[in-house]
Amino acid sequence: MQKTTNKNEETFEFGVEVPQLMSMFINSVYSSKDMFLREAVSNASDAITKFVGIKSELDGEGYSTHMYSDLKIEIIPDKENKTLIIRDNGIGMTKDDLKNFLGNIAASGTAKFREALATNKESVESLIGQFGLGFYSLFLVAEQVDLISKNPRDKAYFWSSKGQTGYSIKEYEEDLSFSHGTSIFLRLKEGEEAYLSSEKLIELVKKHSMYIKYPIFVESEVKVKKEAKKENKDEVEEVKEENENKDNKEEKKDVEEVEETVKEMKVVNNSEVNVWKKKVSEVSKEDLQKFYTHISGDTNEFLAVESFQFQGLVEVKLLLFIPSKQRMNFFIKQEEKAKNIKIYNNNVFITDSLPRDVVPEWMDFMYGAVTSSDFSLNISREFLQGKTALKILKSKLPKSIASMIKECMKDEKKAETITAEFAKNIKMAVQTTTDNTQEEFAKFLRYYTNQEKKLIGLDEYMNLIGEEEKQILYLTALNQKDIENSIFLDAYKDKHVLLMTDASDEIMMQGFKQYKGMDLQNISVENSGAEEPMPEFDEFKKKIAEVLKEKVEKVVVSKRYKSLPATLLTQKFGYSSTMESIIKFNSNVENNMMYQMMLGMKKVLEVNPENEFIQKIKAEFDAGNEEKTVELINFMYQATVVGCGYPSDNTTGFIRKLFELI
Template identity: 35%
Template sequence: MTVEAKKETLGFQTEVKHLLHLMIHSLYSNKEIFLRELISNASDAADKLRFEALGNDSLYEGDSDLKIRIEFNEPQKTITIIDNGIGMTREEVQDHIGTIAKSGTKQFFERLTGDQAKDSELIGQFGVGFYSAFIVADKVSLTTRKAGTAVSEGVRWESAGEGDYSIETVEKPSRGTEIVLHLKEGETEFLNDWRLRSIIKKFSDHISLPIVMSKEVVAEQDEENNEITPANIEDETVNSASALWAKSKDEISDEAYSEFYKHVAHDFQEPLTYVHSKVEGINEYTLLLYVPSRAPFDLWDRDAKHGVKLYIRKVFITDDAEQLMPRYLRFIRGIIDADSLPLNVSREILQQSKQISTIKAGAVKKVLGLLENLAETDGEKYQQFWEQFGNVIKEGSVEDFKNKERIAKLLRFSSSHTDSKVQNVSLDDYISRMKEGQDKIYFVTADNFAAAKNSPHLEVFRKKNIEVLLLTDRIDEWLVSSLSEYNDKHLQSISKGELDLDKFDTEAEKQQQAEISKDFESVLKQMQEVLADKVSEVRISHRLTDSPACLVTGAYDMSLNMERIMKEAGQAANMLGMGGSKPILEVNPEHALVNVLKNEQDDARFADITHILFDQTVLSEGGQLDDPSVFVHKLNGLLQSLLA
């Protein structure tokens, strides 16, 4: 006997123990889903075998009639799920069942509340899969053999769903997987032919391969020949066993669409919305695509597989077809079934195929149309979508030039005209509220909503009642660098360059500004000399009404917020003059601190106040001081002089 063939007892990964405990206690009210999950896994195994066998027919081992069998044994209190799909090796069993390798596992457990009802939603979002067996079973035995391997290379896995499991190499004549559930006390309701059939019809009718159960055919008497045909047992297909997406939309209920989503997405919750469409012509294909109601935990994992499965004439090809959906729509789940592609299509062909490119373009249009319709007809649902996937959609404005205008229409932001940080203002909403004569869409970027809402750059806009979009997501800096205009309106940062607001000023205000600028010429010059190594210019501000000063970057320079993000990411830091273009310091001539400088005769004191003003602006912009102790020392000195 080889080392591998021996029986081993191994401990579950800590996360598996936690998940098992949560599932058993939180999903108990919906325990019949165990059968749906195990049937879904069996269906996936059959799909994978069908695809692998396209290039190696011997994997069928003389049996190409793929099916799933459900059996129950009342005296032994067992339910058995059998498939003749791809099967697993010993290593695959340990990888897939002994551990959870899903991205976002840590965040998943951090979000659990201890409230069973709320936690059950999260568990469903995370995916329950094989472990759902332990909702009804106190012991599970899995026997499997990978297609194409020797009979002696079967694997048996057993566990009571507590701290450990056993695994051993066994003989298994047939390929595929057999799972035996030893039911807990009190779960005998599932040892019933009608109960199991009703669950299959409810949750798994859409599975495209047969799900069979045994049925007793009663004895019949042939009166003409006076013979009795004895009773016998026959297999009966319980589900409709046809590809749901190939049916007419009129034939499919909302419940059937929902259950198919849960199968294809391995999700526990209802989808938010979906689109089912058949495209005819030279390049024929059918698509059934869903928007989940919640973001999957691997949404930000760039190595995660995309959620759209490729079929060719109802034959599963791959669930890793990046060519079917762009990165910014990676949350989409569903299938695309192409009629015009060859069954033996390779990854290389997929990458280079013009037909695939056409299908992808068509699928993207359908998804964008679906989201546009949702935004127009159901604002509440669209807000739910935006809260889950808004940041991902924003990537599309950077990545998808062809659809940039359509994507921009879907964007939502916070606004200075509301007190809520909820992002629910569209660019069209903003344009509809623009002041007469306004030709720009104004925005400010910041680390968070509070920083944006309280930015000194907003002061003059509040005074003139001009709306400003508050952009607080990290992706927003890349978004506005790519989306420079919308509907012929230029997007303008209120913290960059000169503000074009003089059209909203009266002649008296313009004259007053000119006089003030002349009056402060010497002050600005002296401040410039003090801050020569930190700023490119000191000038009178037309943006401030309450704050003494603010920092501004050049119209074509990187914003201070962007420089901060780059610095935190380990990139070269140009912020506040550190190795790059220097910002501009704007001062408010009506503020008492600035007026103090106008009359200050002591050069050292003038320099200290100037440095304090500058450091304050750095802090208000969310930046960090090079040496905070110097700032504190100068500030304390100023306070002491005021008390003297």
């Protein structure tokens, strides 16, 4: 710490309420002490920007601006003196600035501060200027703050405060190593020594200030190797000369390699990487990859990137990345708040904790960053406040992501990656979005059909079936083998049916009922056009319905399933066999009344009048063999339950009866 004289020192006392105010400030405003460094770096960056803005004026007035070519922010931990130094060569502060900006926390009054803190109605810029919040966050970790500041148009001044009683200002008369700027000296509190670790400081800079546009140097201790003379290691050795018979003693100076700790200033931010000022096409792939890795932690190359700009009440810039690999684990409960979209304000990281109604779970495969100088922030500049920014993101994110995927689908390799890695996310998007947005994401779905051996989209499917068809037919199962062997396909051998083989498909279809005006029809669900009028079967049909009245809603007669005696269909608004299986895998199903009600819904039994087994049962019925008729109807029903993929409630009885018949 450099010494100062007592000449012209002025002392200013804080009001009696300031200790209470500072306590409120420390405990209520910032969520973490770490924020002090972000605020200090932001202030330093602002000071440099102000200097750059008036450099021409200063040159014209004859003031020294030679440091313009080396603008920077430096952070120096001094472990010996338990002091952290933060300095910049920005505009610096005049004496009036020191009093008006750094002294205003006392003049403003505790009551007004408390009111602003409670309501957050004033803009954060106003509050920070009014109360000196950004600067006073230094007292989160410091017991005393000293600073030396020099404005090109004024003398250098020394400012000092312990944050409780008041502050002093005096002219700084020692020699300065800078012609403009500010050096801050934080005498750290007991227990805050972690902030003297260069590793900790670098971590905080990278988290909050990585893209400040001026280089940020952190002084670190590094070990270097050097050669040094060995102490007391001189040896005398005899050297024999071939042509002489005398010994010569020669001193040999040995050296050894030693390790030494030195201090080194290292740039730790990406000040030269500016992904916001240009179109994404004008930013190098290397810079984009650096930014992507920083916000995602993913070292793999990203698949796609795009920038978007939205203007309204606030101007927002959005940069989105699609990774090359899936990062989500669908078997692990997702975070209550999204962490993959980072919010920046003037290149300073604010938060990545966004509500799920803005960034729903299906978006978790993406990475992105949003910046604006117009964001309304809370008093500590850690959280967005108000609804304008969130409304913009909520409205624009789905459409922006859909736009990016659409471009990827034009490239065969990228399309393969999208389908292989992110199909589940797309299905979740289809399930949870509506109207045009849902339709946009539905375009990216890809399936095989019972007729096609290649993946096709819904538009290609519609071209295959022609205009005469009014429904998009599909079937769900939990794996490829089950769907290939499904008895439901028996009635659709001459039609195209989309084959959906993942649990996410069934879940998606709960919220996806139409595409471009066409209904989506699960072929395992009751279809109003299936029944065929056959008066001779009316009485037999009534008998089946009577025997199975606890299990079947109704019985219909149809010849669609030519090789099967019967099929069991879900009622129009009921759960398919696939959905029932998914629900029963859920351990909480017993406590969910809605699930229990849906699982208890009766089915529709469709019988084939031309099937030999059905005709045998009818013959027993026509002959008046009541007991045999009932026995065979129950067996036929159990066989149909198993064949259609529903869990049987009497598997053992069914197997025993099967062996009896054999």
